[in-house]
Amino acid sequence: MQQNYKNHRIRTSLNPELIQQNFIDHLNLTIGKDFKNASLYDKFHALSLIVKDKVVEKWLETQKKYYNNNNIKRVYYLSIEFLIGRLLYNNILNLKIDNEIKKAMEEIGLSLEELSEIEPDAGLGNGGLGRLAACFLDSIATLGYPGYGYGIRYDYGIFKQVFENGFQKELPDDWLKNGYPWEIERKDRTVKVKFFGRSESYKDDNGNLRFRWIDTYEVLAVPYDIPIVGYGNNVVNTLRLWSAKPINEFDFDNFQKGNYLKASESKILSESISKVLYPNDSFYAGRELRLKQEFFFVSASLQDIIRRYKSQFGRNFEHFPEKNVIQLNDTHPALAVPELMRILLDEEFLSWEKAWNITKKTFAYTNHTVMPEALEKWEVHLFEKLLPRHLEILYEINARFLDSVSKKFPNNIQKIRNVSIFEEGNTKQIRMANLSIVGSFSVNGVSKLHTEILKNKVFKDFYDIWPEKFNNKTNGITQRRWLLESNPELSQLITETIGDKWIIDLNHLQNLERFSSDSSFLEKFYKVKQSNKTKLSNYIFKNLDIKVDPESIFDIQVKRIHEYKRQLLNAMHIIHLYFILKENPNHDMVPRTFVFGGKAAPGYRMAKLIIKLINSIADVINNDKDIGNKLKVVFIPNYNVSLAELIIPAANVSEQISTAGKEASGTGNMKFALNGALTIGTLDGANIEIKECVGEDNIFIFGLNADQVIRLKESRLYNPYEIYLKNENLRKILDAINSGYFNKDNPHLFTDIFHSLLFGLNGSEPDQYMHLADFDSYKTKHKEIDKLYRNKIAWNKKALLNVARVGIFSSDRTIKEYAEDIWKL
Ligand code: B0W
Numbered sequence: 001m002q003q004n005y006k007n008h009r010i011r012t013s014l015n016p017e018l019i020q021q022n023f024i025d026h027l028n029l030t031i032g033k034d035f036k037n038a039s040l041y042d043k044f045h046a047l048s049l050i051v052k053d054k055v056v057e058k059w060l061e062t063q064k065k066y067y068n069n070n071n072i073k074r075v076y077y078l079s080i081e082f083l084i085g086r087l088l089y090n091n092i093l094n095l096k097i098d099n100e101i102k103k104a105m106e107e108i109g110l111s112l113e114e115l116s117e118i119e120p121d122a123g124l125g126n127g128g129l130g131r132l133a134a135c136f137l138d139s140i141a142t143l144g145y146p147g148y149g150y151g152i153r154y155d156y157g158i159f160k161q162v163f164e165n166g167f168q169k170e171l172p173d174d175w176l177k178n179g180y181p182w183e184i185e186r187k188d189r190t191v192k193v194k195f196f197g198r199s200e201s202y203k204d205d206n207g208n209l210r211f212r213w214i215d216t217y218e219v220l221a222v223p224y225d226i227p228i229v230g231y232g233n234n235v236v237n238t239l240r241l242w243s244a245k246p247i248n249e250f251d252f253d254n255f256q257k258g259n260y261l262k263a264s265e266s267k268i269l270s271e272s273i274s275k276v277l278y279p280n281d282s283f284y285a286g287r288e289l290r291l292k293q294e295f296f297f298v299s300a301s302l303q304d305i306i307r308r309y310k311s312q313f314g315r316n317f318e319h320f321p322e323k324n325v326i327q328l329n330d331t332h333p334a335l336a337v338p339e340l341m342r343i344l345l346d347e348e349f350l351s352w353e354k355a356w357n358i359t360k361k362t363f364a365y366t367n368h369t370v371m372p373e374a375l376e377k378w379e380v381h382l383f384e385k386l387l388p389r390h391l392e393i394l395y396e397i398n399a400r401f402l403d404s405v406s407k408k409f410p411n412n413i414q415k416i417r418n419v420s421i422f423e424e425g426n427t428k429q430i431r432m433a434n435l436s437i438v439g440s441f442s443v444n445g446v447s448k449l450h451t452e453i454l455k456n457k458v459f460k461d462f463y464d465i466w467p468e469k470f471n472n473k474t475n476g477i478t479q480r481r482w483l484l485e486s487n488p489e490l491s492q493l494i495t496e497t498i499g500d501k502w503i504i505d506l507n508h509l510q511n512l513e514r515f516s517s518d519s520s521f522l523e524k525f526y527k528v529k530q531s532n533k534t535k536l537s538n539y540i541f542k543n544l545d546i547k548v549d550p551e552s553i554f555d556i557q558v559k560r561i562h563e564y565k566r567q568l569l570n571a572m573h574i575i576h577l578y579f580i581l582k583e584n585p586n587h588d589m590v591p592r593t594f595v596f597g598g599k600a601a602p603g604y605r606m607a608k609l610i611i612k613l614i615n616s617i618a619d620v621i622n623n624d625k626d627i628g629n630k631l632k633v634v635f636i637p638n639y640n641v642s643l644a645e646l647i648i649p650a651a652n653v654s655e656q657i658s659t660a661g662k663e664a665s666g667t668g669n670m671k672f673a674l675n676g677a678l679t680i681g682t683l684d685g686a687n688i689e690i691k692e693c694v695g696e697d698n699i700f701i702f703g704l705n706a707d708q709v710i711r712l713k714e715s716r717l718y719n720p721y722e723i724y725l726k727n728e729n730l731r732k733i734l735d736a737i738n739s740g741y742f743n744k745d746n747p748h749l750f751t752d753i754f755h756s757l758l759f760g761l762n763g764s765e766p767d768q769y770m771h772l773a774d775f776d777s778y779k780t781k782h783k784e785i786d787k788l789y790r791n792k793i794a795w796n797k798k799a800l801l802n803v804a805r806v807g808i809f810s811s812d813r814t815i816k817e818y819a820e821d822i823w824k825l
Contacts, residue, residue, distance in 0.1 A: 012054045075818075086116065121175070219244050242274065328365045335387070340362065342393055532675075558647055570594070579729075613753060686809070
């Protein structure tokens with residue numbers, strides 16, 4: 001045993017010579033390469049294994065502590081997406097071993113930066129919802145809470161985006177192809193997940209009516225664990241991702257009979273479950289495979305949670321909700337409600353009342369969007385085929401619930417209809433949001449405005465029934481990734497100036513306010529921004545062959561492409577500036593570089609057309625000799641977590657311009673402000689709270705607010721065509737889009753954009769997202785930006801005040817609120 005510990009000490013030593021020795025050992029003995037023949041990926045792999053050695057030791061310690069403490073309560077975060085990005089440098093920073101590793105690598109001629117950048121970006125998510133889950137895991141570990149993430153180990157994450165002639169093309173993201181150093185396969189924790197079959201009733205030995213789910217088709221769920229390293233606190237939590245495998249790799253019966261293809265059919269069927277992430281951000285497609293994915297990871301996770309509970313506390317489930325809380329990240333894991341019921345009823349033989357009492361005390365639900373097209377509703381037919389027993393349970397849950405509602409609100413048929421888990425109609429459907437609310441003790445929105453909209457509109461009927469269930473938890477971001485890791489120069493300047501407490505308590509940034517009139521500090525602050533802009537410029541030149549000037553204003557919109565996020569409004573403004581410059585090349589303006597990044601769902605036609613439009617505009621403007629360097633437009637392909645870390649620190653202006661009432665929170669808005677960009681934005685989502693914190697002089701707010709949007713729509717007085725006729729600027733912009741000005745080869749390409757703005761497309765109202773209503777006020781704010789940027793001191797002072805005042809948007813704050821108000825850890 002002694003020997004073991006000695007080896008541990010050697011393998012986890014921070015002595016540079018031992019780090020180098022361990023590096024060579026891993027490269028030679030684990031990966032099987034000598035230094036000379038090793039690829040950069042091999043070297044990254046070897047270094048990751050060194051870091052993993054240090055992580056695993058703390059991991060075992062942490063899990064042992066949790067297991068040996070009968071007083072703790074565990075939190076489980078169930079999410080169909082975790083957008084964790086790269087881990088090597090993140091883990092090194094959280095272990096606080098960056099200096100030692102850097103030095104050891106440098107001495108053998110390797111750059112930590114270069115090694116880090118070869119790591120595949122784990123893109124197991126679409127956008128904000130998945131990234132939020134990753135930030136939360138970082139904060140849960142850093143705050144030392146016993147937390148677990150549960151999700152799916154997709155073979156293919158979010159697709160790789162490339163542009164072909166300005167059109168988005170999707171390529172598969174084969175992120176596991178070279179092996180992934182951070183995961184540990186836990187074959188011994190494999191569970192079976194059932195599908196299909198039927199429900200059968202029987203009498204047990206005591207004469208009670210019981211049910212069982214039989215004649216099922218089973219799939220194996222194999223867990224892969226990824227360590228989640230807390231910052232500087234020796235805590236390592238677990239993200240457990242499930243991979244689907246067939247029960248029998250190969251069907252020998254069929255093979256013997258000569259049915260070669262059929263012999264591997266079950267393998268194909270099973271493995272397809274965890275094959276690929278659905279790439280539809282905020283859009284519900286209603287596919288059977290997606291329903292399988294949802295049940296697959298929920299069932300496997302619940303079995304695992306219950307196994308862990310039983311091994312520590314035995315079979316008495318009454319204490320289950322005191323020891324466990326399960327947070328549902330949107331409705332994607334909502335099947336956990338009927339699945340926990342099924343396990344408690346059919347496998348643990350609890351009574352309905354006891355099972356339901358435990359279930360509703362265990363779950364808490366977070367809603368992330370009010371966009372109607374994102375609401376999950378499963379067709380009863382499809383559901384019944386796949387999960388017959390769960391459908392029975394849902395009917396029973398619903399009957400009892402509606403019964404209680406009709407007692408509280410007699411003769412209110414409309415309310416009953418609205419809150420029912422089932423939606424009647426031509427095709428009967430299951431409303432997953434209603435199920436989530438009925439099955440949870442807490443329902444939260446992700447910003448103040450969003451929560452108010454949930455309470456007063458979207459879930460009003462539920463709020464009348466259970467006002468106490470509803471609460472707000474404004475989103476946050478982890479400063480470890482979004483400042484410490486992504487912006488090393490600003491981090492260093494901050495730490496030199498006010499110390500490093502901000503890394504675990506972001507409110508310490510307030511101490512920077514004292515320097516907001518210190519011109520020598522502001523100069524350093526400005527230089528950091530310039531350096532980050534230069535880095536981004538170099539990337540753009542190297543990868544896209546476009547020269548952008550770091551002296552120009554970097555005006556950036558990066559996020560998923562959605563009509564409600566209004567990349568189109570940004571594009572319209574760019575066209576406007578372009579026409580001003582065309583008319584008068586000497587027009588006095590600070591040079592601007594507009595940067596875009598973001599993927600469109602592969603089936604979202606309008607979003608893809610907007611990408612093509614922006615690329616076409618970029619082509620025309622960047623190659624127009626009249627314009628010179630005053631205007632540049634760059635669409636950086638394949639926006640992901642790693643690119644966000646490069647792009648966000650380089651921004652002067654952050655575009656957060658969704659139609660008010662549509663963006664539940666946004667988290668990019670927080671990342672930009674933390675890195676010293678000024679926001680131009682609507683009164684939507686968390687922008688409102690950012691404005692309250694930084695002060696209205698330090699943000700550019702424009703456009704209609706959420707109430708005004710609704711009132712204008714309800715009045716039916718909104719007539720974009722009339723605005724178009726009256727407003728010469730808008731007329732020129734939209735006519736240019738419509739006439740092929742930006743696409744001479746195919747002049748009709750963008751007419752659908754024109755039509756959707758002025759007349760509506762396929763029965764939708766004209767300009768659903770109010771681009772024309774907000775255009776003038778948007779344009780005016782951009783003029784103010786131009787004016788302010790000329791005053792270097794004034795600009796940098798405001799930018800610094802943004803950094804100093806956004807400490808509240810740390811996910812540490814968000815997680816503390818969840819832990820205190822909801823999880824009661
Ligand atoms: C993402 C994916 C899917 C799906 O694949 O079906 C459905 C809905 C979403 C989604 N994403 N819903 N809301 C979001 C974003 O969540 C973040 C984190 O709370 C918010 O900041 C964004 O405002 C919201 O759009």
